[in-house]
Every structure is written in structure tokens, then in C-alpha cells.
Amino acid sequence: MDQTLSLVLFSGTDDKLNSAAVMTAGAAAIGKPVHIFLQYWALDAFRRDRIDHEHGLAPEAGPGGHAAVKALASAGQETWHETLRQAKDLGEVEIQACSLSMDLFEITPDDLDPLVDGVEGVAAFWMAAGDGQVVFI
Amino acid sequence: MDQTLSLVLFSGTDDKLNSAAVMTAGAAAIGKPVHIFLQYWALDAFRRDRIDHEHGLAPEAGPGGHAAVKALASAGQETWHETLRQAKDLGEVEIQACSLSMDLFEITPDDLDPLVDGVEGVAAFWMAAGDGQVVFI
Amino acid sequence: MDQTLSLVLFSGTDDKLNSAAVMTAGAAAIGKPVHIFLQYWALDAFRRDRIDHEHGLAPEAGPGGHAAVKALASAGQETWHETLRQAKDLGEVEIQACSLSMDLFEITPDDLDPLVDGVEGVAAFWMAAGDGQVVFI
Numbered sequence: 001m002d003q004t005l006s007l008v009l010f011s012g013t014d015d016k017l018n019s020a021a022v023m024t025a026g027a028a029a030i031g032k033p034v035h036i037f038l039q040y041w042a043l044d045a046f047r048r049d050r051i052d053h054e055h056g057l058a059p060e061a062g063p064g065g066h067a068a069v070k071a072l073a074s075a076g077q078e079t080w081h082e083t084l085r086q087a088k089d090l091g092e093v094e095i096q097a098c099s100l101s102m103d104l105f106e107i108t109p110d111d112l113d114p115l116v117d118g119v120e121g122v123a124a125f126w127m128a129a130g131d132g133q134v135v136f137i
Numbered sequence: 138m139d140q141t142l143s144l145v146l147f148s149g150t151d152d153k154l155n156s157a158a159v160m161t162a163g164a165a166a167i168g169k170p171v172h173i174f175l176q177y178w179a180l181d182a183f184r185r186d187r188i189d190h191e192h193g194l195a196p197e198a199g200p201g202g203h204a205a206v207k208a209l210a211s212a213g214q215e216t217w218h219e220t221l222r223q224a225k226d227l228g229e230v231e232i233q234a235c236s237l238s239m240d241l242f243e244i245t246p247d248d249l250d251p252l253v254d255g256v257e258g259v260a261a262f263w264m265a266a267g268d269g270q271v272v273f274i
Numbered sequence: 275m276d277q278t279l280s281l282v283l284f285s286g287t288d289d290k291l292n293s294a295a296v297m298t299a300g301a302a303a304i305g306k307p308v309h310i311f312l313q314y315w316a317l318d319a320f321r322r323d324r325i326d327h328e329h330g331l332a333p334e335a336g337p338g339g340h341a342a343v344k345a346l347a348s349a350g351q352e353t354w355h356e357t358l359r360q361a362k363d364l365g366e367v368e369i370q371a372c373s374l375s376m377d378l379f380e381i382t383p384d385d386l387d388p389l390v391d392g393v394e395g396v397a398a399f400w401m402a403a404g405d406g407q408v409v410f411i
Contacts, residue, residue: 003268008409010293012334015177019147019273022237026259040289041334059196059333060149060178068241100296104342122300131277135145135273136293136409140405152314156284156410159374163396196333197286197315205378272282272410 004033006129008136012041014055020137021083028091036095043101051113096120141170143266145273149178151192158220165228173232180238188250233257278307280403282410286315288329295357302365310369317375325387370394
């Protein structure tokens with residue numbers, strides 16, 4: 001159970017970010033290290049000046065899904081980035097930005113929320129993942 | 138090959154639900170146990186009163202994709218929930234609802250199709266997954 | 275690190291196809307064999323007469339995302355299929371079409387780009403995957 005979970009986080013909607021955060025917190029809670037690799041729209045969502053914005057939901061959410069998510073937020077549910085912050089306090093959680101996606105958005109580490117620990121390339125990601133679990137969200 | 142496949146099923150469109158069902162049936166056919174964990178829009182699609190509805194397709198399907206899926210359904214292709222029912226007859230397939238997503242939709246186990254075996258939390262999911270395969274759809 | 279990565283490629287948008295191609299190239303670069311299984315909209319994108327078309331982006335891309343992707347392409351970024359071609363030169367990369375998705379689109383292997391090595395069923399996919407890494411994109 002101490003094998004690292006490598007999580008490629010690609011999607012930038014609040015529902016998938018929340019699912020990733022909750023899965024990460026659950027893994028951290030049972031002592032599983034988590035290595036998150038931010039690509040594309042997920043990386044965009046971790047920008048310092050955007051992390052607090054609304055990032056929409058998957059297209060299939062529909063009006064009922066939007067209402068349910070809004071109701072839970074109004075009831076005080078923590079955001080996905082708060083959940084990730086707690087997961088980092090709780091366990092061994094590392095968040096790296098994909099260098100190619102950094103180039104895509106022409107941003108530097110200073111543009112990212114302090115939740116992000118650094119920037120790495122795809123080969124480094126695979127070296128760290130080894131033969132362990134890899135999940136793409 | 139007797140290692141359990143843990144499948145986080147998040148998406149609620151018929152194409153992804155069908156892909157998940159077919160992957161599950163294929164795994165069951167070769168004797169691989171499958172543990173499905175329903176989150177968000179996938180859980181919504183397993184509601185007793187909605188499981189038979191149409192749940193749409195991924196946005197990139199386009200008119201050609203919609204026509205192809207409709208033609209196959211008209212030709213008698215089984216639905217994703219029929220495929221899952223058969224997979225459960227065929228092998229060791231367990232379907233659990235994520236407790237946080239149950240809260241999101243404010244539903245109880247009675248609201249779900251009998252395909253769903255129970256409700257569990259994220260930590261329980263990870264404990265069951267161990268260091269085995271984890272796939273997110 | 276010589277364990278095979280099995281990649282179910284379902285999505286047909288250029289951003290996810292590019293992410294899959296880059297992840298594959300990175301794995302190939304460190305000597306990891308990659309077995310890609312094309313389903314649904316990803317298979318559609320590998321058609322001989324469509325592989326060069328634009329395939330859109332995930333819905334959350336927004337105008338800023340579209341502009342960033344376009345700017346990188348104009349600056350000479352290689353396409354996802356060029357990246358996959360290089361990955362095949364570089365390492366052990368095999369691309370198989372899912373037989374059920376071939377039926378869905380009513381196409382034959384001749385309709386596919388030569389990048390695709392053959393057609394296989396879901397059970398064959400699982401037999402090849404064994405207990406190794408499986409990623410769904």
C-alpha cells in the first residue's frame with residue numbers, strides 16, 4: 001500500500017478536479033504517496049489568479065447536475081484546492097506541472113498557485129511512476 | 138491475471154458507460170475481478186428511474202458519431218447496463234456507489250438500480266484497490 | 275521499467291490525442307513498451323482520410339485555450355500523429371483498433387492510417403495487459 005499513485009491530471013472542470021482531489025485525499029489518508037502531473041486545462045486551473053474561479057462541469061452535468069454541485073458548495077463543501085491542501089498536510093502529495101503544458105500557456109512557475117511544487121518533463125514523470133499505478137483524469 | 142481491476146466510473150455519457158461495460162465484460166471473461174466505483178454523472182446514470190434513458194455522447198461525437206451509435210442500437214446492440222448485468226453473471230463484478238456522490242445527489246441506495254451492490258467511501262475504495270490496476274473513465 | 279503500458283484511447287479531441295501521444299513518446303523514450311487500444315472517437319480520428327483534420331478540443335478549453343493551441347501549432351509544434359510515428363521509431367509502440375468500435379463505424383483496416391497495426395477484441399487486450407499498467411484517455 002506504500003506504492004506511489006501517479007495521477008496525470010488533464011481535465012480542468014470543477015467536477016473532475018474535485019474527483020481527483022478526493023481520490024488523492026483518500027489515498028493520502030491510507031498512507032499512499034501521490035504524484036500529480038498537471039497537463040493542459042488542469043494546469044490552467046492551477047494558475048494563481050484563476051484557482052478560485054469557477055471552472056465549469058463536464059458537459060453531461062445538465063441543469064440538475066449544476067444545481068446539485070451549487071447546492072453542495074453553498075452548504076459549505078470545501079473546494080478541490082482546499083481538499084488538495086489538506087491532502088498535502090495529511091500525507092505525501094507532490095504536484096508537478098508538465099513542462100510542455102507550461103510552454104503551451106507561456107507561463108512560468110510564478111504564475112502557478114503555491115500548491116504546485118515544480119515543473120517536470122514527461123520522461124521524468126515516467127521514471128518516477130516506474131511500474132506503479134497510473135491514472136489519467 | 139486474478140488481480141482485481143478497480144474502475145472509477147465518473148462519466149455519464151452512453152459511449153463512456155458502454156466502453157466501461159465492455160472493458161468490464163472482457164475482464165470478467167478472462168477471470169479478472171472488477172470493482173467499479175461510481176462517482177458523479179456515472180452514479181446519476183445508475184438511478185433506478187434513469188438507467189434506461191439516453192445519456193448522450195461525448196461532445197466530439199458529432200452528427201456522424203450520433204448516427205453510428207443510433208444505427209448500432211437499432212440493429213439490436215445491447216445497452217451498457219445489459220452488458221454489465223451479463224458481466225456480473227459471467228464473473229466477479231462488484232459495483233459500489235461513492236458515498237460523497239450519494240450526498241451530492243441527495244439519494245439513498247433505494248434510488249439506485251439493483252446493479253449497484255452498495256455504497257462505500259474513497260478510503261475503502263483505496264483499501265480494496267491495494268496496489269492493483271486502477272482505471273478512471 | 276520494462277513492463278508494458280496498456281493505453282485505452284477513447285477520446286477524439288486533439289488535446290487528449292496529443293496528451294496520449296506525448297505520454298507514449300515519453301514511455302518509449304525510457305524503454306517502456308506501449309500497447310494502444312483505439313475505441314470510439316479516437317479510432318475515428320485515426321481514419322486515413324481524417325487523421326490530418328482538426329479534431330477540436332475538450333469543452334473546457336475556451337477561447338484562450340483554443341488560441342494557445344493554435345499558436346503552438348503555428349510555431350511548428352508537431353501533430354499528435356507525427357509524435358506517435360516518432361514514438362514508434364523510438365521504441366516498442368503497438369496500436370490496435372478495438373473490433374467493436376470497427377463495427378460501430380462499419381470500417382475495415384484499409385480505412386485506417388498505417389499507424390494502426392491491427393484489430394483486436396477486448397479479451398485479447400486484457401490478455402496482453404496482464405496485471406500491468408492500464409490507462410484510459
